[in-house]
Amino acid sequence: MYRVRLWSVRRSRQMEWLYNTFNPLVVKLLRGVVKVFGTRLDKPITAVEAAAKGFFFDCKMCGDCALSRTGMSCPMNCPKTIRNGPCGGVRENGMCEVKPEMRCVWVAAWDGASRMQHGDAIKQVNFAVDHRLKGKSSWLKLAREELGDD
Amino acid sequence: MTDRATIDAEGLNPGDPLPMLEGHVSHGRFERVLRAGHFAVSTEIAPPDSADPEEVLRRASLFDGYVDAINATDGSGANCHMSSLAVCAILTREGYSPVIQVSCRDRNRIAIQGDLLGASALGVCSVLCLSGDDVSVGDHPEAKPVFDFDSVSLLQTVRTLRDESRFLSGRQLDLPPRLFLGASINPFAPPRTARVDQFAKKVSAGAQFVQSQYCFDIDMARDFMARARDLGLTQDCYVLMGVGVLASAKTAKWLKGAIPGVHIPDHVIRRLEQAEKPKAEGRKIAVELMQQLAEIDGISGIHLMAYKQEEWVGEIVTQSGVLQGRKPWAPTRLSHIQPAKA
Ligand code: SF4
Numbered sequence: 043m044y045r046v047r048l049w050s051v052r053r054s055r056q057m058e059w060l061y062n063t064f065n066p067l068v069v070k071l072l073r074g075v076v077k078v079f080g081t082r083l084d085k086p087i088t089a090v091e092a093a094a095k096g097f098f099f100d101c102k103m104c105g106d107c108a109l110s111r112t113g114m115s116c117p118m119n120c121p122k123t124i125r126n127g128p129c130g131g132v133r134e135n136g137m138c139e140v141k142p143e144m145r146c147v148w149v150a151a152w153d154g155a156s157r158m159q160h161g162d163a164i165k166q167v168n169f170a171v172d173h174r175l176k177g178k179s180s181w182l183k184l185a186r187e188e189l190g191d192d
Numbered sequence: 193m194t195d196r197a198t199i200d201a202e203g204l205n206p207g208d209p210l211p212m213l214e215g216h217v218s219h220g221r222f223e224r225v226l227r228a229g230h231f232a233v234s235t236e237i238a239p240p241d242s243a244d245p246e247e248v249l250r251r252a253s254l255f256d257g258y259v260d261a262i263n264a265t266d267g268s269g270a271n272c273h274m275s276s277l278a279v280c281a282i283l284t285r286e287g288y289s290p291v292i293q294v295s296c297r298d299r300n301r302i303a304i305q306g307d308l309l310g311a312s313a314l315g316v317c318s319v320l321c322l323s324g325d326d327v328s329v330g331d332h333p334e335a336k337p338v339f340d341f342d343s344v345s346l347l348q349t350v351r352t353l354r355d356e357s358r359f360l361s362g363r364q365l366d367l368p369p370r371l372f373l374g375a376s377i378n379p380f381a382p383p384r385t386a387r388v389d390q391f392a393k394k395v396s397a398g399a400q401f402v403q404s405q406y407c408f409d410i411d412m413a414r415d416f417m418a419r420a421r422d423l424g425l426t427q428d429c430y431v432l433m434g435v436g437v438l439a440s441a442k443t444a445k446w447l448k449g450a451i452p453g454v455h456i457p458d459h460v461i462r463r464l465e466q467a468e469k470p471k472a473e474g475r476k477i478a479v480e481l482m483q484q485l486a487e488i489d490g491i492s493g494i495h496l497m498a499y500k501q502e503e504w505v506g507e508i509v510t511q512s513g514v515l516q517g518r519k520p521w522a523p524t525r526l527s528h529i530q531p532a533k534a
Contacts, residue, residue, distance in 0.1 A: 121328075122323055122339045133452045135382075139452035152383045
C-alpha cells in the first residue's frame with residue numbers, strides 16, 4: 043500500500059533495525075525448513091514473504107531484495123525499475139515523472155537512507171536484476187545460499 | 193595533406209579510426225580533445241523521421257567547425273525516429289565524432305551488447321548511457337517498456353565489454369569495443385543533495401565524461417561543481433554542462449511544465465518576457481551561460497542542445513568564445529551535401 047510504504051520509509055531507521063533483526067532469524071529458520079522439507083514448502087513461504095514485504099514496502103518480489111541498500115524504499119516500484127536512481131526526470135516537488143501522483147521512489151530512498159545506520163549502502167552500485175528470480179523468495183534464496191556455504 | 197604526421201593525427205580518410213593514443217580508451221577525436229585539455233563543445237542532432245541518409249548529413253553539416261562531438265539521440269522523449277546507431281554510422285563515414293546514445297527503455301541486455309559491438313565496428317568511439325524516458329510520455333505509449341538495465345548497470349556493461357573483453361555471460365570477445373564512456377547527470381532536479389552522490393556512482397560504474405541536463409541556474413551549477421570537486425570526481429571524469437536555447441517565454445514555460453527535471457528560474461522567464469526580440473534574447477542567455485560555466489573550475493565543456501534552433505549553434509558557439517579560437521575538425525568532402533538553410 044502506497045501510504046504504508048511511505049510510512050516505512052519515514053521510519054527507515056526502525057525498519058532497518060527490524061529488517062536486520064528479523065531477516066537473519068527468518069533465514070536461519072528457513073535453513074532448517076529447507077533441510078527437512080526441500081522445496082515442498084516454497085510456495086507458502088514465498089506467499090508469506092510476498093504478503094509481509096508487500097504490506098510494508100509494496101514489494102514486487104523481484105527475488106533480489108535490495109531494501110537495505112535503498113533506504114527501505116523498494117526500487118521495483120519505480121516505473122522504470124531503476125536500481126541506481128533517481129532518473130533525471132524527478133519533478134520539482136519530488137514526485138515521479140511518470141506517475142505524478144507518486145513520490146519518486148528514489149527521492150524516498152535517499153531520504154530514507156539518510157536516517158539509517160548503514161544508509162551509506164545506497165552509494166554502492168547495484169547491478170541489473172536477474173529476471174529469472176522474479177516471483178521467487180529472496181529469503182529462501184539466502185537460506186539456500188547459506189546452506190551451500192556450509 | 194597526406195604526409196605521415198597528418199595521417200597519424202587525422203587518419204587517411206575522414207572516416208578512418210584514428211590511432212589510439214597512450215592512455216586513451218578509444219580511437220575517437222572527442223576523447224582526444226578532452227584529454228588534451230581543450231574546452232570542448234558537443235551538441236545534439238535530432239534523428240530524422242526518414243530513411244534518408246542525406247538528411248542526417250544535412251543536419252550535421254550545420255555544426256561543421258563548431259563542435260567536437262554530436263550526440264545522436266535514441267528515441268528521445270520516447271518518440272520514434274531513425275535509430276541512434278544508424279545516425280552514428282552515417283556520421284562516422286564522413287569522419288564526424290558521434291556519441292551514440294543508448295537508452296535502456298527499448299532493448300534488453302542481449303540487444304544492447306550486440307549494438308555496442310556493432311557501433312564500435314562502425315567507427316563509433318563514444319557512448320552515452322541513459323535510462324531513458326518512459327514509453328508513456330512518447331508517441332507509442334502502448335509499447336512495452338524494457339528497462340532490463342538502468343543507466344548505471346549499462347555503464348558497467350560497457351566497461352565489462354571494453355576492459356574485460358567479454359560479454360556479461362562471460363563469453364570472450366575476439367576484439368573488444370573501444371568506447372569512451374559517458375553518462376548523463378541532472379544537478380538541477382531533486383533530490384539535490386543526492387545528485388552529487390548519484391554522479392559519483394556513475395563515475396565508479398565507469399563514466400569518463402558526463403553531459404548534463406539543461407543548466408539555467410548558474411548558482412546551482414557552481415554549488416554542484418564545488419561538491420563534485422570535493423569528492424574528487426572532476427579528476428576522473430570530464431563534465432560537459434548542458435546549455436539550452438530558449439525561443440520564447442512560452443517555450444520556457446512549456447519546457448518547465450512538460451519535461452520533468454528541467455529547472456528554469458523565474459528570472460530567466462521574465463527576461464524572455466520583457467525582451468523585444470525573445471528569440472535573440474534566448475540565444476544571448478545561452479551565450480552568457482556558456483561563458484559563465486566555462487569559468488567554473490572542473491567544467492571541461494558545454495553540451496549545447498539547440499532543438500529546432502540548430503542553425504544558430506555556430507553563431508552561439510562563436511559568440512561565447514569558449515573555444516578560444518580553436519576550430520573543431522569538420523569534414524571537407526561534403527560538397528555533395530547542400531547545407532540546410534540557416
Ligand atoms: S522519477 Fe523516480 S520513481 Fe519516477 S521514474 Fe524516475 S527514478 Fe523512477
